[in-house]
Amino acid sequence: MPVQRLNHAVLYVRDVERSVAFYREALGFEVVMSMPGAAFLQAGGSSNDHDLGLFQIGAQAGPSSAGRSTVGLYHLAWEVDTLEELRRIAGKLSELGSLAGASDHSTTKALYAKDPDGLEFEVSWLLPAELITEEVLAGRSTIKPLDLAAEIERYGGRTRGGVGVSFA
Secondary structure (H helix, E strand, C coil): CCCCCCCCCEEEEEEEEHHHHHHHHHHHEEEEEECEEEEEECCCCCCCCCCCCEEECCCCCCCEEEECCCCCCCCEEECCCCHHHHHHHHHHHHCCEEEEEECCCCCCCEEEECCCCCEEEEEEEEECCHHHCCHHHHHCCCEEECCCHHHHHCCCHHHHHCCCCCCC
């Protein structure tokens, strides 16, 4: 039986309370369990026990050099149900000074942001399978800047995304 999906991720952070506050405000995560130096958070629409574990290693921790001088994880990606939700999160991430970029990957509309420790994450909306055309698939080899207003005009702000869908 193949792996089906990612159940949770665990991050080492400098200050667990600061990170909890960020993920709560930016993405609406809620703490489901905590202990000194650790917290386990769940996304609002998740049925997982937890989606994100945070472990504090202290203010002395250096920045991640993954992808620059060492191997390591580039980013985590979370899905949202609608383009309206993606737009709302884009506003919140901008307000927090966390938004680092936004890309149109044809079948995926993505925001990129950094948490207080500089760890990058993605928030994306996936085009539902029934809307994936040959033209859309042909555009997958090119990454374009995301024009969220145009995507909402094209697909509708409340169209439910294709959970885990990348192909028709």
